[in-house]
Every structure is written in structure tokens, then in C-alpha cells.
Amino acid sequence: MADSAEIMVQKNGGEEENMAAWLLGVNTLRIQPYQLPPLGPHDVKVGIKALGICGSDVHHFKTMRCANFIVKKPMVIGHECAGIIEAVGSEVKNLAPGDRVALEPGISCSRCDLCKNGRYNLCSQMRFFGSPPTNGSLANKVVHPASLCYKLPENVSLEEGAMCEPLSVGVHACRRAQVGPETSVLILGAGPIGLITLLAARAFGAPRVVMTDVDESRLAIAKSLGADELIQVSTEMKDASDEVVKVQTAMGTGIDVTFDCVGYNKTMTTALNATRSGGKVCLIGLALSEMTVPLTPAAAREVDVIGIFRYRNTWPLCLDFLKTGKIDVKPLITHRFKFTQEGVDAAFETSARGGNAIKVMFNL
Amino acid sequence: MLWAKPFTIAASQNWSWTCGSWTWMWACRGVKRPRSIGSVAGRGGRPRGRESGSWCPGLGSGPRIRSSSRPIRRSRLRRPRIHSRRRPVRRVRLGRSRRDFSVTMERRIRSRPHDVRVRMKAVGICGSDVHYLKTLRCAHFVVEEPMVIGHECAGIVEEIGSEVTHLVPGDRVALEPGISCWRCSYCKQGSYNLCPEMKFFATPPVHGSLANQVVHPADLCFKLPEDITLEEGAMCEPLSVGVHACRRANVGPETNVLIMGAGPIGLVALLAARAFGAPRVVIVDVDEFRLSVAKDLGASETVKVSTNEEDVAGEVELIKKAMGESVDITLDCAGFNKTMTTALNATRPGGKVCLVGMGHNEMTVPLTPAAAREVDVVGVFRYKNTWPLCIEFLRSGKIDVKPLITHRFGFSQKEVEDAFETSARGGSAIKVMFNL
Numbered sequence A: 001m002a003d004s005a006e007i008m009v010q011k012n013g014g015e016e017e018n019m020a021a022w023l024l025g026v027n028t029l030r031i032q033p034y035q036l037p038p039l040g041p042h043d044v045k046v047g048i049k050a051l052g053i054c055g056s057d058v059h060h061f062k063t064m065r066c067a068n069f070i071v072k073k074p075m076v077i078g079h080e081c082a083g084i085i086e087a088v089g090s091e092v093k094n095l096a097p098g099d100r101v102a103l104e105p106g107i108s109c110s111r112c113d114l115c116k117n118g119r120y121n122l123c124s125q126m127r128f129f130g131s132p133p134t135n136g137s138l139a140n141k142v143v144h145p146a147s148l149c150y151k152l153p154e155n156v157s158l159e160e161g162a163m164c165e166p167l168s169v170g171v172h173a174c175r176r177a178q179v180g181p182e183t184s185v186l187i188l189g190a191g192p193i194g195l196i197t198l199l200a201a202r203a204f205g206a207p208r209v210v211m212t213d214v215d216e217s218r219l220a221i222a223k224s225l226g227a228d229e230l231i232q233v234s235t236e237m238k239d240a241s242d243e244v245v246k247v248q249t250a251m252g253t254g255i256d257v258t259f260d261c262v263g264y265n266k267t268m269t270t271a272l273n274a275t276r277s278g279g280k281v282c283l284i285g286l287a288l289s290e291m292t293v294p295l296t297p298a299a300a301r302e303v304d305v306i307g308i309f310r311y312r313n314t315w316p317l318c319l320d321f322l323k324t325g326k327i328d329v330k331p332l333i334t335h336r337f338k339f340t341q342e343g344v345d346a347a348f349e350t351s352a353r354g355g356n357a358i359k360v361m362f363n364l
Numbered sequence B: 001m002l003w004a005k006p007f008t009i010a011a012s013q014n015w016s017w018t019c020g021s022w023t024w025m026w027a028c029r030g031v032k033r034p035r036s037i038g039s040v041a042g043r044g045g046r047p048r049g050r051e052s053g054s055w056c057p058g059l060g061s062g063p064r065i066r067s068s069s070r071p072i073r074r075s076r077l078r079r080p081r082i083h084s085r086r087r088p089v090r091r092v093r094l095g096r097s098r099r100d101f102s103v104t105m106e107r108r109i110r111s112r113p114h115d116v117r118v119r120m121k122a123v124g125i126c127g128s129d130v131h132y133l134k135t136l137r138c139a140h141f142v143v144e145e146p147m148v149i150g151h152e153c154a155g156i157v158e159e160i161g162s163e164v165t166h167l168v169p170g171d172r173v174a175l176e177p178g179i180s181c182w183r184c185s186y187c188k189q190g191s192y193n194l195c196p197e198m199k200f201f202a203t204p205p206v207h208g209s210l211a212n213q214v215v216h217p218a219d220l221c222f223k224l225p226e227d228i229t230l231e232e233g234a235m236c237e238p239l240s241v242g243v244h245a246c247r248r249a250n251v252g253p254e255t256n257v258l259i260m261g262a263g264p265i266g267l268v269a270l271l272a273a274r275a276f277g278a279p280r281v282v283i284v285d286v287d288e289f290r291l292s293v294a295k296d297l298g299a300s301e302t303v304k305v306s307t308n309e310e311d312v313a314g315e316v317e318l319i320k321k322a323m324g325e326s327v328d329i330t331l332d333c334a335g336f337n338k339t340m341t342t343a344l345n346a347t348r349p350g351g352k353v354c355l356v357g358m359g360h361n362e363m364t365v366p367l368t369p370a371a372a373r374e375v376d377v378v379g380v381f382r383y384k385n386t387w388p389l390c391i392e393f394l395r396s397g398k399i400d401v402k403p404l405i406t407h408r409f410g411f412s413q414k415e416v417e418d419a420f421e422t423s424a425r426g427g428s429a430i431k432v433m434f435n436l
Helices: A055-063 A158-176 A192-203 A216-224 A237-251 A265-274 A295-299 A315-324 A341-353 B019-029 B127-135 B230-248 B264-275 B288-296 B309-323 B337-346 B367-371 B387-396 B413-425
Strands: A019-025 A028-033 A043-052 A080-088 A100-103 A141-145 A149-151 A185-188 A209-213 A229-232 A255-260 A275-283 A291-293 A304-307 A333-338 A359-363 B089-094 B101-106 B115-124 B152-160 B172-175 B213-217 B221-223 B257-260 B281-285 B301-304 B327-332 B347-355 B363-365 B376-379 B405-409 B431-435
Touching: A028 A341, A043 A100, A043 A158, A055 A341, A080 A141, A080 A158, A100 A158, A100 A315, A149 A315, A158 A192, A158 A315, A158 A359, A185 A192, A185 A265, A192 A209, A192 A216, A192 A255, A209 A216, A209 A237, A216 A229, A229 A237, A237 A255, A237 A265, A255 A265, A265 A275, A265 A291, A265 A295, A275 B367, A291 B367, A295 B347, A295 B363, A295 B376, A304 B367, A333 A341, A341 A359, B115 B172, B115 B230, B127 B413, B152 B213, B152 B230, B172 B230, B172 B387, B221 B387, B230 B264, B230 B387, B230 B431, B257 B264, B257 B337, B264 B281, B264 B288, B264 B327, B281 B288, B281 B309, B288 B301, B301 B309, B309 B327, B309 B337, B327 B337, B337 B347, B337 B363, B337 B367, B405 B413, B413 B431
Parallel strands: A185 A209, A185 A255, A209 A229, A255 A275, A275 A304, A333 A359, B257 B281, B257 B327, B281 B301, B327 B347, B347 B376, B405 B431
Antiparallel strands: A019 A028, A043 A080, A043 A141, A043 A359, A080 A100, A100 A149, A291 B363, A304 B376, B089 B101, B115 B152, B115 B213, B115 B431, B152 B172, B172 B221
């Protein structure tokens, strides 16, 4: 199929046809036309320029579902994005065509109790890019509320703008777990989420960060990104108690906050046992439906379990971290692909493979 | 087992309550002294921590209060004082095997400058006490030496240490059981309930308070207002668990509360939640009688549930209907897989589940879906800084604990045994209280 960038169909008064990557079935993504809704007074039309692939996108791709979200009809994939404003609605004051923006994917209802209390990430009416049935943003253009588009500082690239989305998960987790200059942090899992959590924890001032993973190459990346100590662990449950001792020894002091960026029985068991009394375990990785963990001994030491669902009110902080250099996400972008059929297929295979692929980015 | 024969009531008062006492007793009966006596055994062995003399008055480094004006004989000064002519003190301690305990005699306890000597008047039995009696352990605390039982107590001050200013003999006080070290970072930050050096009544190896008298730090003895009885004072201890849980879970005038389990702890949690202003409290249990008690104590609705895991989904629906609105906070006062599963599924996104009950070590629960709705799991361990608030709740009438005291016993061998059997039986027995 020809490169979508070369298809310029003269329609609707000379506008190019908008193309998007549609998820049609298991392992089936096709670049096809995507008709946008009309531009509302508070909306903007954004030409997407950079888009990253998330683990949930891969999950949708491989299984047509992710937790309770099931893909029942064709859906545009992708949600970690940034682009350039092409048109603004009549009521939009703070953005103009030409502005480079990062997009926060989820549109909440703004009317329910959760939204009005500021916890809009939990809104039951949330429409989120790439969570069925809402179309995603791996497309030439999307229409999106202006209030969810954040202008990029001059020194922050569009790719870094797209990285604000995964970074927001780490920032939200650090906020919920109250990471600060006095909290020593343990991170289980050095995948993309573990690594951005490392960057966020450092930016929040965590004095010491220990990371674990089964994969040595990922631990090496963590080291280069500033982790203090790395521990290679196994997938065997019987090694859990030894590993608890190892991480506690590596930390030196009590472990105040543990981020489980994997979400298996073993990692959660390690987290609950390794964290000091009165500390917090933040469950970020969403792997299993039911878990078997030593919850009672942890509860009896007042180790709390904090849940994380996406993020809220994080873009301004992420952009500030990127602008000031407190966080540098560029090393996480390991692979880049163009927005063509071959590019899309190869990109998803690369991302699914894991290993040395951390963040796979589309340049549109 | 370490001990060959059961203990019996020993009539002599010829020892202090350090390891010397056991040596005497064993020598008397011709049984070899167990190896653990006198050595550091179990968790911490001989009590340490702040002013260890509080627990080993004969060994501490502070001044001793002499109640007699007789001059000390020179011959006495050279050897440890182990004889006392005064009336012996009776205590209840766990004996040899799991079901055996007896009343033994001990020397009167001496006070220390910041301590008071309290004559016990009311002591309640807790589930953990029953657990120790039945199994000689509770979670990872193991009874390795004979130990005095009991910790939910109140009494009358008889003697005060030289530095005590806020209490006088005759004051009626409720006792907070745990002595923390006051030096570690937990203590200094106010989370003294998590102190690793905590010395807690009847948590081995520390002796409890089901005794005629105990010596205790004055700052852990809280004066009772005139209209609060000693039994209500003893109830401050279990009530504190409910109060601490409500604080940790942020119960308030806007939080609808679900309580799993209408046992003693579920019921004090209900009382505490109401006192904290919870607008609606729904309580569930398998036992109809306990649910009726809960209804009398002010539960908005009660739901009878089963012990079958398959019934969870249906029960979550029933609970939501009973609440009418969303469940903001759930206090799991049972602590089983099923109750925790129900709690995690029934609580609204962004809500909290407080795990109070300690049922299983490992639990199999739908943790991830709950975490993905930001339902947090909050743990509780005992309590901190709760006695003043409990006493205020009792004084103002915001909480009435009297209906929870269902059985009363005196302090004799037979009654001690009956009391523990009654408490262990559960059912209509909610709080079993000793009156000394």
C-alpha cells in the first residue's frame, strides 16, 4: 500500500483526507481514512507529529482487549501524542494555529462527583484515546478539547511532548505515594513504566532509588538513568525472601515507598515484605486479575497499598520537569518509525518484543 | 514441651517476679529447670527499652519507694532481696500446655519515678488473649515462657512514683497497654504503635495485666471522668482499635461506611464510625444475633452474608442496595479472602478499604482491579493517641460501650477458666469482663 503521506485526495474543499491506524482484529492494524467530528467551539484540530506506543496499545493489538476494555468494533489505536495546532474553535483563547502542544488523552464528563472533586481520572464516563470504544490518535489529525492540549516550551521537542503521557503515570504515582526528599524508593521492574517512575521519583527529590528486574540490559539502562543500586531478581516465588533481604541491604535504610511496576504475585509479595512499617506500596503494574499476596502481615505493619489509574493534572508538571531538565526522557526513545503500513506493523512488533525496545515512537 | 507438669497455686511469696521465681518453683517440684529460663528467649527475652526497671523492678536503676520505715538489716544489703513479708500479688499466667493456666502468687510490685502502681479492677478478654490460650501464639508472637495474660484494663491508682504529677492515689484510670521506646524514629514521628521495641501487655514475652496489681508508666494511665465506670475504662482498649481505624481511613461526615463482621471489633468500629460522623453505616455478618446487636447499636442497615466465595457478587449488590449511595470506606473486621474480596469490589473508585481483622497470613484477592480504581488498602496495627478521644466519646455519650459487655466473671481459678471458655465460644458473648 502506498505511503499515506503521498495520498492527497482532494475532498471537502481541498483538505487532505485524514488517515489513521485502525485496529481491525487480532494482530491487524490498517491505515485507513478517519473522518473527524466537526470542530466544536472549545476544541482544536491538531496535526499529530509524534506518537508513542504503550503496553496497553500492544495488548489491544495482540488480544483485542485490555482488562475490562474490549474492542468490539474497529478502533483507531494510540494515545501518547503531541502535534501542531491547525485550527481552533471559536471560544478557544489560549492556543493558536501553529502552536506545538502535548495532548492529554482522556475527556471526562466534568459533571460527576469524582470530576468535581478533582479525581477526574476515575470518571465513569471517561472517553480515552485508544480505550474502546473511543478512537485513538495514531492519525494525521485529531479533534480534541483545547483544555487538554498543553503548549510545549521552546526547548521541548514534539517527541518529548508525546512522552508526557507515560511520564504522567510516574508523576501521578509519586504524588499518590507522596515521594519527597525523605522517601527512599524501591522500584520493581525496569520496563518503560519502571524507568519513567525512576525519573519521576528523582525529580520529586527521592534521595535513594533501588531498582530490580529480571533483565540485565534493562538494569543497565536504569543505572544510566540514575538508579543508585540495581538488583537482578528471578521469577521464582521461592527466591522472594532472599530478594527482600537483598533490596533492604541495597537500600541501607528502611524502604519508604515501593512501586510495583510489574504487578505479579511475586513482585507484590516482595513489595509488601520489603517496605518498612508505615510505608506505602504503590501498585502500578496491572497484570493479574486476582493476586495471592501476604496482605495481612503488611496491613498489620500499616503498609498501605495505593492504587494508580492513569493520572490527573500532570501535564503542566511534566512539561516543567522537561523544560528545566530535571527529567530527560530522550534516552527512553529507542526506536522510531514512519506512519506507513510497514512502519506501523514493524513498530508494533518491535514494541511487543520488549528487550532493548523501551519506547517506540512514530514520527508523522 | 518445655514443662513437665502443670503449675499449681503456690502459697509462698519468696521471690520477685524475675527469673528467680521460676528457679524456685522448679526446684520445689524437683523438675529440671527449662533451658529457656534466664536466657534471651523468643522476641527480645528479658524486657529492654525505656527504664527497664518498669518491668524488672528489682533490677532497675531508679529509686525504690520504701513503704516501710524499718531499717534495712546489714545482712540484707549484701544479697538480693527476695523475701517480702507483705501480702502476695496474684496473677494469672499461661502455664504448660495450651489449655492450662493457673493463679500464682508473686511479690508486690514496686513503683518507679514516672510509674504508678494500679490495682486492677476491670479487665476484658480480647480475641488475641483467647488465641494465646488456645494455641500459645498469635501471628508471629509465640509464648515461650509462662506469661501473664490480659491487656484491656482499668483500675485505681494506689501508689505514684516521685515524678508523677497528674495522678494521685485513688484516681480511677484506664490503661493504654503498650510501652514504646520513645527514642526511635517511629516514636519521634508519632507512630509509636509501630515501635520495634514495643512492650505490650500480654504480647510475649511481656506480661499482661490480668492481675491484682500492675506497675505502669503514668503517661499511659488516663484518668476517668466521674461518670465513666471502670468497665467502660477497660473498654477503651478495643474501642481504640475502632477509633484508630476510622482515623486512618478518614471516616467523617461525608463518608458512607461498610463494616465486614459484627463481632466485638466490628461493633466498636460501628460505634467509632458513628462518633466520627459517618452518615450511613452498613454492617454485614453471618450471624443473625450479632446483626441484631449491630442494629441496636445504630447500624443503618444490616446484611446477612454467607461464607461461600461464590456468593460475593450477589452480596456486593445487596450491600450497595442497602447503602443506597456509594460505599466510601470499608472496614474489614474479619480479614478473610471473601470479606476482603467483597470489600474491594464494593468500595467506590477512589475509596478506601481498611484491613482491621487478621484472618489469614496470605490472601487471594482481586487486588489489581481495585488498584486500577484507586481503591486503597489501609492497614491498622493497634492504635496511637486514642485514649483521650475514647474517654471524651464515653463522657459525652457519643459512644455507649456498655451493651457490648455481655458476661462478667470474678478473679478466681474457676472463673478465669469459665471466662475464657465463654469468650472463645463467641455467639452471644461479645465482651467478657473480669471484675477484680
